[in-house]
Amino acid sequence: MVFKVNQVAKRTSSKRVLDVLEAIIQNPPAATAIQLSNSLDIPLPTVYRQLEMLAEEKFIAISPSGNHVAGSRLRSLMLNSLNHEPQISLRRVVLEKLSNDLDETVSLSVPAGESLVYFDRFESHWPLQNNVKVGDRLPLNCSASGKLYLSTFERKDALETFKRIKTDRKASNLITTQKEFSAELDKIRERGHAFDNEEWFDGMIGASVPIFNNNGTLCSCLSTHSLTSRKKMSELEAKMPILQAAAKTLGDILLRDE
Known part of the structure; x- marks a missing residue:
């Protein structure tokens, strides 16, 4: 039972990261931590942790205007995917x-x-x-x-x-x-x-x-x-x-x- 609970928690955590990433790509100006927390119904501390992790891994970055945007690693993935669509x-x-x-x-x-x-x-x-x-x-x-x-x-x-x-x-x-x-x-x-x-x-x-x-x-x-x-x-x-x-x-x- 503990194993099943942990597996569900991992899936939920992974989905939250993907939801945050999708929200950032779809609308960078609205992708502040507070807005992401409210729109995705994810606790604010969790959003901060996910944003920090995504930034460290270069999946997101901060634009000159201060918005979260696609980082170099994610942009590379997106460009490479176009040749295999x-x-x-x-x-x-x-x-x-x-x-x-x-x-x-x-x-x-x-x-x-x-x-x-x-x-x-x-x-x-x-x-x-x-x-x-x-x-x-x-x-x-x-x-x-x-x-x-x-x-x-x-x-x-x-x-x-x-x-x-x-x-x-x-x-x-x-x-x-x-x-x-x-x-x-x-x-x-x-x-x-x-x-x-x-x-x-x-x-x-x-x-x-x-x-x-x-x-x-x-x-x-x-x-x-x-x-x-x-x-x-x-x-x-x-x-x-x-x-x-x-x-x-x-x-x-x-x-x-x-």
């Missing part, structure tokens, strides 16, 4: 069709703390490509996806991140002041997608649309890019409905249960 074949089919429709390379990137990481792409037939590989981090200040991601931050946090970015690259249209970057974030929020107008590389333009999870938080960015010798920005803008439709389909696939 049950719906990976469907995802690749959508990316291939989109690449053919746009006649350009298309890419998916996911947030990883204050970074954005490429996790999948489908190459077009064009010989000259942006030399960014799966697993690489995207610049948040000049790539379309990076700017789109920062547009979801609180403005103060977005500008603090922008200020910390150091780059030796000086593309023709690189945004260099916080005032200009804040205005750019306003435009992105208003239209719901982002463009890179030769801000990352001279001679290259790009576009990115968001994919949201079930609670409305950005979970991925779907993007494409082209050389200005092949497309004008107006031509890329005209393709946005195709990109947005693909993002909706990919969102349904990424969030689908097995």
Whole structure:
């Protein structure tokens, strides 16, 4: 009987840890110890112990704004899991069709703390490509996806991140002041997608649309890019409905249960 009681206690304790972790990932701003205790009906001292353990094991971390967020160990697990998801074949089919429709390379990137990481792409037939590989981090200040991601931050946090970015690259249209970057974030929020107008590389333009999870938080960015010798920005803008439709389909696939 004692054995059974101990087994139940262990299962209950493990489930509580998972519940706390899930609550943090689902809504970081609401993941204070007191709020977690109230919403999950877990004693406050227990929540503090679990948060301490999760932080020590790098499953959670503290963001610059003071919220609990996914830590480096959990982010690594999440990124690795994307390459083994049950719906990976469907995802690749959508990316291939989109690449053919746009006649350009298309890419998916996911947030990883204050970074954005490429996790999948489908190459077009064009010989000259942006030399960014799966697993690489995207610049948040000049790539379309990076700017789109920062547009979801609180403005103060977005500008603090922008200020910390150091780059030796000086593309023709690189945004260099916080005032200009804040205005750019306003435009992105208003239209719901982002463009890179030769801000990352001279001679290259790009576009990115968001994919949201079930609670409305950005979970991925779907993007494409082209050389200005092949497309004008107006031509890329005209393709946005195709990109947005693909993002909706990919969102349904990424969030689908097995």
